[in-house]
Amino acid sequence: xxxxxxxxxxxxxxxxxxxxxxxxxxxxxxxxxxxxxxxxxxxxxxxxxxxxxxxxxxxxxxxxxxxxxxxxxxxxxxxxxxxxxxxxxxxxxxxxxxxxxxxxxxxxxxxxxxxxxxxxxxxxxxxxxxxxxxxxxxxxxxxxxxxxxxxxxxxxxxxxxxxxxxxxxxxxxxxxxxxxxxxxxxxxxxxxxxxxxxxxxxxxxxxx
Amino acid sequence: xxxxxxxxxxxxxxxxxxxxxxxxxxxxxxxxxxxxxxxxxxxxxxxxxxxxxxxxxxxxxxxxxxxxxxxxxxxxxxxxxxxxxxxxxxxxxxxxxxxx
Numbered sequence: 001x002x003x004x005x006x007x008x009x010x011x012x013x014x015x016x017x018x019x020x021x022x023x024x025x026x027x028x029x030x031x032x033x034x035x036x037x038x039x040x041x042x043x044x045x046x047x048x049x050x051x052x053x054x055x056x057x058x059x060x061x062x063x064x065x066x067x068x069x070x071x072x073x074x075x076x077x078x079x080x081x082x083x084x085x086x087x088x089x090x091x092x093x094x095x096x097x098x099x100x101x102x103x104x105x106x107x108x109x110x111x112x113x114x115x116x117x118x119x120x121x122x123x124x125x126x127x128x129x130x131x132x133x134x135x136x137x138x139x140x141x142x143x144x145x146x147x148x149x150x151x152x153x154x155x156x157x158x159x160x161x162x163x164x165x166x167x168x169x170x171x172x173x174x175x176x177x178x179x180x181x182x183x184x185x186x187x188x189x190x191x192x193x194x195x196x197x198x199x200x201x202x203x204x205x206x207x208x
Numbered sequence: 209x210x211x212x213x214x215x216x217x218x219x220x221x222x223x224x225x226x227x228x229x230x231x232x233x234x235x236x237x238x239x240x241x242x243x244x245x246x247x248x249x250x251x252x253x254x255x256x257x258x259x260x261x262x263x264x265x266x267x268x269x270x271x272x273x274x275x276x277x278x279x280x281x282x283x284x285x286x287x288x289x290x291x292x293x294x295x296x297x298x299x300x301x302x303x304x305x306x307x308x
Binding site: 007011106108 | 226246299303
């Protein structure tokens with residue numbers, strides 16, 4: 001006959017398995033903080049160094065020959081920030097997964113990524129289309145919008161707080177679409193400040 | 209069905225079977241590899257436990273192909289769900305009873 005201790009351990013194991021198999025919990029709060037810092041630095045460089053701050057939905061930066069130098073710089077900068085943020089997130093999350101004795105790339109992680117992939121891909125393609133049509137002012141708010149939708153969609157399979165984060169990003173994206181002149185500022189708030197606050201909150205709530 | 213005296217189900221005596229049922233209880237379905245990752249067991253070990261649960265009709269198995277690779281998914285049956293939740297409440301009762 002098993003002892004009470006064994007039964008308690010059975011229950012604890014059941015609870016842990018239910019959580020591990022339905023939610024991706026290796027996402028690190030620090031990844032959010034770092035992504036936020038990169039975004040703030042990036043937005044500052046775009047604004048102060050490249051003088052990028054579109055205040056109309058269409059500034060027609062397309063000259064006869066192609067994309068303007070400023071826009072090209074900003075796009076390269078954005079790609080660089082994205083790569084840094086994703087790289088940091090993968091690195092920190094893999095360390096956290098290791099500490100939890102799990103694999104980073106498991107069925108739960110795949111599910112989160114698949115659920116993010118569709119809104120992100122749609123948003124990415126739409127943003128490329130808008131750049132090609134010269135609708136530069138909408139690029140920043142639309143990245144916020146689709147990123148928010150992706151988070152909202154994936155939140156079922158990870159921490160519940162991601163749902164709120166997604167809704168905040170969607171709200172900022174909608175605001176930015178209306179007040180196009182504040183697009184870059186709202187982008188910096190959404191990807192920078194909000195990520196940092198979220199990261200700190202998650203770190204203190206789950207990782208201490 | 210073999211039910212032990214105290215309401216615990218014999219099929220869930222094994223940690224691995226308990227783990228399989230817990231994972232399937234909160235997921236619509238999982239494939240073999242996902243279960244293997246969560247439980248950290250060998251193919252043969254997992255397969256034999258899955259077979260045992262299938263024989264009890266607690267889980268149902270669906271074989272399909274992803275491209276040319278066979279892909280087997282598992283889902284919990286209503287019977288399995290009931291047996292598992294009965295087992296859970298029996299566990300809870302035992303722990304409460306023993307500590308009071």
